[in-house]
Amino acid sequence: MTIAIVGAGLGGLALARVLHVHGMDAVVYEREASRDARGQGGMLDIHSGQRALREAGLIDEFYAIARGEGQDMRLLEPDGTLLLQEDTPDDAPLARPEVDRADLRDLLLDSLPDGTVRWGHAFVHAADGALHFADGGSAPYDLLVGADGANSRVRPLLTDARPAHLGHHVVEVGIPDIDRTHPDLAAMVGRGTYWVLGGGISLAAQRNGDGRVRIGLGFYNTPEDWFATSGIPFDDPAAAKARLIDLLPGWHPRFTALIEACDEMVVPRSITALPVGLTWPSRPDVTLIGDAAHLMPPVGEGANMALLDGALLGLALAAHPDDFAAAVREYEREMFERSTAAARMSADLHTLLASPDAARKMLAFFQPDGD
Missing domain, CATH: 3.30.9.30 (D-Amino Acid Oxidase; Chain A, domain 2)
Known part of the structure; x- marks a missing residue:
């Protein structure tokens, strides 16, 4: 059966890679013309997402490009008062290393067979088991995975929710x-x-x-x-x-x-x-991962959630290769619970950052015992 992934971001590529590790094929359709069509943003703090890279068989390659010193942090108030300075020892474990988003994306892209990613395919809509693209082309699917970000075109197949x-x-x-x-x-x-x-x-x-x-x-x-x-x-x-x-x-x-x-x-x-706790009735032929499923305030969870979504959906599909409906239900049950907790935490942290005394509150967040 054909698995079509819309979006060659971290989540979509992690899904394709984990499926490949388990001997399953997928096709990733990406609207950009090539991997170098645009910049990919800055550094990412990868923590829980490391599980996804292990499942993808790429954890050693990840550690080779990750920056442990990127875990350093300095927190100040607008008048110049330094509240916190954390300098990472050279031998510290890579619990939350930083990595350039473009480097991580390249790592995932290079781990896939040639032809897995179809560049220049701008998804418009799906109907009758086929994807339709802006250039008039189409492609069949048995399972459609929307990994197409905040403004997902796949999301409306499952929910009316909008960011x-x-x-x-x-x-x-x-x-x-x-x-x-x-x-x-x-x-x-x-x-x-x-x-x-x-x-x-x-x-x-x-x-x-x-x-x-x-x-x-x-x-x-x-x-x-x-x-x-x-x-x-x-x-x-x-x-x-x-x-x-x-x-x-x-x-x-x-x-x-x-x-x-x-x-x-x-x-x-x-x-x-997106609303905290967003869910939808499960369908056997469509699901969502990453920001398409649970767009959150940018406080360090989005990339990790996307990587985990891709890997865990891949594992569910590998466990149920002849029953996509069961795999999707299994994945969505876990994803809804995990992403709701992460979205709630992200929303609380976002509220903290908006407060007049955000620096002092953030200090208490990092050092709840006052150490």
Whole structure:
């Protein structure tokens, strides 16, 4: 029977890989023209998702590309007060290492047989056991797996739920080759994540494997049209950076210096999420994984959940190769419980980050016993 996966993200590729390990074929249809068609984002904190990589037979290869030092963290308040500094010993276990999303995706892609991923296939809809693509082509399926992200086109086959705005907007900027171009700022940020929280605003600077520091400025408790009213001229990077600094009144100059040092990449992102606890009546021929199934606030769970979804659905299908309906039911029961717990935790953490004293609350979250 034919397994069709829509979306060549981490979840879809993990599913295809685990099926391949168990001698089962799948086809992944991806709208992008090639693996290099666009950037894949920054670093990922992989913790529970390591189980998926073990099931995929790729855990050693993962450890070879993971950055243990990426577990370092510094937490500060806007006035410059350092609340927490965690530096990872060189011999520390890789409990939550960082990895470049593009490197992890390449690892999964390279583990699949040639032809598994069909590039340039933009899924439009499914009907009568066939996928239909934007170019007029079609392909048959017995099981359709939607791994096509937040704005999934497969999701409407199972539920009317749509992502809702969370009152949270992020502007992404960055400093390339920071060790060479701004060694003082490189030393300040450190090897991992540098967080400044307070007053409904967050600054998260993260070291990437290519030497770039990606910086996300988060503005919480904002209306859905905030980008249109914020006064940030996204078509003028220099003016946009100046406006971002204006939106940080009272912040220590060392933080605004990070913004001043950024290059001309200024990317706006509106943050949305699906309802916590989303479920749907099981169907034997369609299911969802990753953000298509349980889009959450971006607090470190999404990629891990997607990897686990793909691997666990693959294991269920391998256990029931002649009964896709049973495999889907088994997978969805576990996924609904697991993703609901993760989504609830993510929503609580998102609420914490939006609070005026977020840094102190985050410190208590990391050190509940006050150590």
